[in-house]
Amino acid sequence: MxxxxxxxxxxxxxxxxxxxxxxxxxxxxxxxxxxxxxxxxxxxxxxxxxxxxxxxxxxxxxxxxxxxxxxxxxxxxxxxxxxxxxxxxxxxxxxxxxxxxxxxxxxxxxxxxxxxxxxxxxxxxxxxxxxxxxxxxxLSRPAARGRQIEFVGDSLTAGYGNLSDSRDCDGEQLRRTTNADVSYGALTARRLKADYQLNAYSGLGMVRNYGGGSPEVNYRTFYDRALLNVPGDVWQNPGTWRPQLVVVYLGTNDFSTPVGPGEPWTDESLAAAYRSAYGAFLEKLRTRYGPRTTLLAVGTGPFAGHVEQVVRERTAAGDRRVRHWPLDTTGLDHTGCHWHYSAHDHRLLADRLTAFITDLPIRW
CATH class of the missing domain: 2.60.120.260 (Galactose-binding domain-like)
Known part of the structure; x- marks a missing residue:
């Protein structure tokens, strides 16, 4: 895609x-x-x-x-x-x-x-x-919700062009038809009555970006920031953000385009670097949020097996609150801009993710 x-x-x-x-x-x-x-x-x-x-x-x-x-x-x-x-x-x-x-x-x-x-x-x-x-x-501000979910991802998590009536979009149409508030993450969080963050950056992967672009950065370059365009910025958690669940959906940009001439990868080295970086990223989340937070790693398409392997390795090492969600693409129409998820697709994924999360032993 x-x-x-x-x-x-x-x-x-x-x-x-x-x-x-x-x-x-x-x-x-x-x-x-x-x-x-x-x-x-x-x-x-x-x-x-x-x-x-x-x-x-x-x-x-x-x-x-x-x-x-x-x-x-x-x-x-x-x-x-x-x-x-x-x-x-x-x-x-x-x-x-x-x-x-x-x-x-x-x-x-x-x-x-x-x-x-x-x-x-x-x-x-x-x-x-x-x-x-x-x-x-x-008046006084509304109370915070007791449940908190953090979503980590790329354009698919950001709601890229999800309201478009055409897959063929120019920049203006893309900007006007992107709505993160009706993305699968926002919908899932509201169904679970949770506060949420959508920490999503279009085009970026865990180690490789779409088409091998801008190899000097990747998603992990920006994850710690509040202000994405300020190099070195670090978000200062006021102490109120303690998510019980973090959903990580990164890999589409790493693997959706073939490795091109001049890139420092082979298919095998890319897969190995992805798994290594993914494991380190989950460890970073575990250190940041503690042992009570459930980490949910999303896998689909060409990177599903890599995600599942990372989760198996962490589980074997004693991490009891890491899970793998094999994202089911059945019924998705991909009619958003440039074959991204449509609003229909986001609703369908929210249905499936909500049901999956409901069955997890999360300590809300």
Whole structure:
């Protein structure tokens, strides 16, 4: 399945798709510190008046009283969905620096959720919080969920082009039809009533990227970062992110294209390097999150056997909380951009993954 190497995409001109909403000049939140009044499980860098981030699917949840809510953003590259009381009321396309207002709400208490739809690893996004319309107030943030799931992956996990009605997509169509919020990971987490991170980067593999591109980096180069375009950045876990489950789905880009002339691999050396790096990555996760966290390694297609071997070796070495999920592609139509999973496929995979996780002895 062709998975094109996506390293940088040209950001589109700022525009908005509005549903009964309005955009006005940037306003500042009327409180000290954004993090104090919003709930997020994503990898964010806390700068006090703004939260900065890069990964797809990062979401912010808040509560307001009144007839309107403003969403303070500074983002020239990404798209967002705005949800009020569980309903999507606007899609913001590369909003830039603005406060986007949702007005005309009934006077009362409302939940608001902002979610980053696509992956923009070349850019840093900034969220300045929620603000209430005149006469209203921002209330205490929603409580964190007791369950936490981290998803590690590539474009298939990011929801690459999953809303497209065509496999043949240009850059503009790809950006507008990628929605991490309806990816298999986000759907699975919501079905399990869990907070989640989607730490997904299109085009990257465990040791080799799509088509052998950019061999100086791979997924592991970026895993520790909050800001993907800042070399050496390291996400500072505030101490609240302790996932009971980490799902790793990396390998499609390593093996989906044949090793080309000039690459430092043979088929055999690539497979060996992949298994070695995979085992070390699982060990890193085990060290980071401790013995109670379940590690779920996803295998399918040409790398399924390698993943299964890594899991067997870790199990034999005494790791009792590592599992292998053989991803079943039966019934998938791959009608997203460039033969990626469609929204239908993501729902089907979420069904299967949710059922599989439900049967695991996870200590929620």
């Amino acid at each position: 062709p998975l094109p190497w996506v390293r940088t995409l040209v950001a589109s001109a700022a525009s908005m798709l509005l549903l009964g909403t309005a955009s006005v000049a940037t306003a500042a939140p009327d409180r000290d510190g954004v993090r104090a009044s919003v709930h997020t499980a994503g990898r964010v860098q806390d700068a006090g008046d703004v939260l900065r981030y890069s990964w797809p699917g990062v979401y912010f949840e808040g509560r307001v009283r009144g007839t309107g809510v403003g969403i303070v953003l500074d983002d020239p590259a990404a798209d967002y969905d705005v949800q009020v009381d569980g309903t999507t009321v606007a899609t913001l396309v590369t909003p830039g620096k603005t406060t986007h207002w949702v007005t005309g709400l009934r006077d009362g208490v409302h939940t608001v959720r902002l979610v980053k739809r696509n992956d923009t690893p070349w850019s840093t996004s900034a969220f300045g919080g929620f603000v209430a319309a005149p006469g209203g107030a921002v």
